[in-house]
Amino acid sequence: MKLVTAAEMQAIEESSVEAGVSLDDLMENAGLAVAEAIRDDLGTHAELFGKRIVILIGPGNNGADGFVAGRHLSNWGAKVTAVLCANRKTPDLKRDPAEQAGVTVEDGLTDSGTQLLQQRLATTDLVIDAVLGTGASRPIAEPLSSLLFTVLESAVPVVALDLPTGLNSDTGEYDVAGLPAETTLVLGYPKIGPALSGDFTVTGESSVLDIGIPDGLDSQITATLITADDATELLPERPIDGHKGTFGSTLIVGGSKDYLGAVTMATDAATRSGAGLTFVATPKSAYDRIGGLVPEAMYRPLESHANGDLSPTEAALTAIEMASRRTSIVVGPGLGSNSSATEFVSTLLSQLQPDQPVVLDADALNILAKTYRWWERFENPAVLTPHPGEMSRLLGISTEQVQLNRLAIALEAAEKFNRVVVLKGAATLIASPDGRLNVSPWVNSGLAKGGSGDVLAGLLGGLVAQQPEDLFEMASLAVFIHGYAADSARSEFGETGMRPTDVISRLGSFYRDTVQVDRQ
Ligand SMILES: NC(=O)C1=CN([C@@H]2O[C@H](COP(=O)(O)OP(=O)(O)OC[C@H]3O[C@@H](n4cnc5c(N)ncnc54)[C@H](O)[C@@H]3O)[C@@H](O)[C@H]2O)[C@@H](O)CC1
Ligand SMILES: [K+]
Known part of the structure; x- marks a missing residue:
């Protein structure tokens, strides 16, 4: 099984585009695969209906994947709230369709953001961490650290999208201000960092989701996990x-x-x-x-x-x-x-x-x-x-x-x-x-x-x-x-x-x- 670095994942994304699968396709595939995995884990559509889900949205494409997943989960009957944990670029292409599908967007960055999140979590069944993925590049600071700590304290189960926020995709180093997950839904290829650190308490159980990357691109990947x-x-x-x-x-x-x-x-x-x-x-x-x-x-x-x-x-x-x-x-x-x-x-x-x-x-x-x-x-x-x-x-x-x-x-x-x-x-x-x-x-x-x-x-x-x-x-x-x-x-x-x-x-x-x- 191949293990990717962030740079290799980026190169694969570029090769996918050259092969005719756009970044938007990959993002749509990723968000859908995440939503399906969450639904299937609960059992059926019926069990998803009415479930209250909070999605923590970060600044980059990990956050965009979160909006796509939220759109599907909302369409299937879940009550989805997206909490913005960072400023996002405008226009925010995946946000509008999510809102049209019924996702409520709340701003976690206001003075009362942490308090609001705390109240919201009291009636939440599941948190999806779509804050940071392979693009994490610096220590987690305020106000994100308080938002993440609020989730940790709430003990609501967390599903991480691609990587738990705080876990470095290449080195496996973990930022103590990060958010450990019960489950990590890994996109495309497993990342090398978690395999190197060997500390599975942060990722919880991992599964790798197919996001439609064209075949034959994995020759760019150096490392292989021995199965x-x-x-x-x-x-x-x-x-x-x-x-x-x-x-x-x-x-x-x-x-x-x-x-x-x-x-x-x-x-x-x-x-x-x-x-x-x-x-x-x-x-x-x-x-x-x-x-x-x-x-x-x-x-x-x-x-x-x-x-x-x-x-x-x-x-x-x-x-x-x-x-x-x-x-x-x-x-x-x-x-x-x-x-x-x-x-x-x-x-x-x-x-x-x-x-x-x-x-x-x-x-x-x-x-x-x-x-x-x-x-x-x-x-x-x-x-x-x-x-x-x-x-x-x-x-x-x-x-x-x-x-x-x-x-x-x-x-x-x-x-x-x-x-x-x-x-x-x-x-x-x-x-x-x-x-x-x-x-x-x-x-x-x-x-x-x-x-x-x-x-x-x-x-x-x-x-x-x-x-x-x-x-x-x-x-x-x-x-x-x-x-x-x-x-x-x-x-x-x-x-x-x-x-x-x-x-x-x-x-x-x-x-x-x-x-x-x-x-x-
Ligand atoms: N590479 C690929 O082939 C694909 C990637 N996808 C998604 O894209 C993600 C990577 O997207 P990005 O490169 O946009 O990276 P991220 O979404 O992980 O975040 C990068 C952004 O976070 C900021 N940032 C970094 N460290 C931070 C910190 N400690 N606190 C606050 N902000 C911080 C950066 O300045 C940048 O704006 C993947 O994890 C995956 O979820 C998928 O959408 C589809 C395919
Ligand atoms: K994440």
């Missing part, structure tokens, strides 16, 4: 007569004398990815304590000094030998980033077969961030899986800067490094150097715990092992499956109590719930 259907399509084939070799093999390079859990979780996750074989290369000091902990995987120790640190040259030779017939390699979980680990990672990456796909996670990213123009030092196709802190180090900017503009940052990093980038966080983003951008539908604070990233890296390694050509697709699939499993862990243990290991044990459930269920 369960998309993820099902991406699942690697599992031929019934397949053998271990059919499903590829991954090598996980990680662990250190101080960090033992990360590589273990990544390994465990890889064994639930569907990959045929999982190998682990871990420093001797770690191997002596965790070698064989995941019984399905094959472990080998990497040469280390007496103090437990890697012996970089010998260790890299061993890892390269282990990597030679693997279809993916994961580097990083728990590896540490001291000078031995740094030298080891540099040597390893520079000597891998250049076509072998690599997943670079955790300490590997911190090591790269310290390496001058690292992205030019090896050729391998790769997926980088930074959290915002790691991304800030990779790009040399602050974490706040990353968080303020996650979408652009993910795309910029993918292009600069010429690698697939998974920017983790609520609604994780997957960016490709060719400009594609996928957005995860999952938002779950239960994943904000040490170990979640290791699980994702191991799962991703295992998926890439099965389909090494499709890094962007496998990264998107890994993020979806990880979120799906986490959702299941959340329903059992809650966001507080769920652990990354609970997620690992549920990684198979998406495949089971979709493909396997269909086969039975």
Whole structure:
């Protein structure tokens, strides 16, 4: 499902006009679709008859859509009052027909506007928020903030037209003076901001209405929300007569004398990815304590000094030998980033077969961030899986800067490094150097715990092992499956109590719930 920015929506509107569907057509379609959705939600025309509806009208086209919806609702028997919450341009083309259809227009901007609205709301069944849509561009100020607060206090249910007023269509930032909705009737395409923020308390339940935009215009949209259907399509084939070799093999390079859990979780996750074989290369000091902990995987120790640190040259030779017939390699979980680990990672990456796909996670990213123009030092196709802190180090900017503009940052990093980038966080983003951008539908604070990233890296390694050509697709699939499993862990243990290991044990459930269920 495509997710639009305000600028993309504007461009689509212009292309629609060129294709023969005018802005007026779109507005008429939008207003009618909103009125029909409200009527259908109530049940039938009969139930709409006599219902008292207040429409809050803003200064732009969102307000114009509100007048069109009001016209239809009034024609169908509802008692509709349009309350002007901003000055509108004259002539106001959608106002007159609405008034002719019986809509009463009241001015909310007078000194007594708030008081009048309060009285009106005492006998109102439903409020339609047609104040601001994709054109919101500044903080909400008086008198609009008082009008919106009056509606909030009244507790009358609110249906937002396109976007709840106060919610930014591109960033998902919410102005506290805004108006949360029970339902949001989204016009044409879902907006990217709400998907990025993941805070559905402001939009309530959303549905997307068809407003007659001609087909074929969505190629202008960059971002796609990954749906369960998309993820099902991406699942690697599992031929019934397949053998271990059919499903590829991954090598996980990680662990250190101080960090033992990360590589273990990544390994465990890889064994639930569907990959045929999982190998682990871990420093001797770690191997002596965790070698064989995941019984399905094959472990080998990497040469280390007496103090437990890697012996970089010998260790890299061993890892390269282990990597030679693997279809993916994961580097990083728990590896540490001291000078031995740094030298080891540099040597390893520079000597891998250049076509072998690599997943670079955790300490590997911190090591790269310290390496001058690292992205030019090896050729391998790769997926980088930074959290915002790691991304800030990779790009040399602050974490706040990353968080303020996650979408652009993910795309910029993918292009600069010429690698697939998974920017983790609520609604994780997957960016490709060719400009594609996928957005995860999952938002779950239960994943904000040490170990979640290791699980994702191991799962991703295992998926890439099965389909090494499709890094962007496998990264998107890994993020979806990880979120799906986490959702299941959340329903059992809650966001507080769920652990990354609970997620690992549920990684198979998406495949089971979709493909396997269909086969039975
Ligand atoms: N783009 C499209 O394809 C379509 C858009 N439509 C509607 O048009 C809307 C966008 O219309 P507009 O671009 O006119 O934008 P809006 O209707 O969202 O509002 C823009 C106006 O609000 C003012 N404004 C911005 N922030 C404000 C604030 N905080 N307080 C008070 N005033 C503020 C601006 O100065 C401008 O006058 C969509 O949300 C949708 O409802 C539909 O009519 C049909 C198709
Ligand atoms: K609105």
